[in-house]
Amino acid sequence: MTYNGVNYAQERGIDNRKGMKEFYRSLKDVNLPSCYKTAAIGRACAVTQSRKKSQKRGVEVNHRKPLRSVVCITRGFFITMKGRLFIPLRRDKYFDVQLNQHVLEVLEGKKKVRSLTITSDALSFCYSEDIKSLRVKKVYGVDRNEKNMTFGDKEDVIQIDMEGR
DSSP: OHHHHHHHHHHHTOOSSGGGHHHHHHTTTSOSOHHHHHHHHHHHHHHHHHHHHHHHTTOOOOSOOOOOOOEEESSSOEEOTTSEEEEEEETTEEEEEEOOHHHHHHHTTOOEEEEEEEOSSOEEEEEEOOOOOOOOOOOOEEEEOSSEEEEEOSSOEEEEEOTTO
């Protein structure tokens, strides 16, 4: 689906999800939950945007690197109280995985599990948690380019010449 989405987007000059509505409609006969379709479209848009950016910088995009098999689900999956992860396959049909103790301990108390990424050898969760904000005591800045590197704070700025190295 992602390959088809990339081809569709490139043929029509689309690089955002809004422009992919027709492609989404063309997937109505695909017997998968919508979370997989939207994930494929999101990835296709990201690949298309990246390729456009490379072309603007003058980098030739001749050969297409094969995309790694990845699925990122942002909704539709859930974790039970007993530590089982349910991944949607079709309407009202799920594949379940027993999560190990470490994953359960990390996810315990995290109310905002945002997404699940599935690769051929891993399951990765993306979650957010509220943290206590700290008072900033000092701010440092770094700027590096071809000719020099500059770093410092309000009181002291140091510049290093990189041309002679």
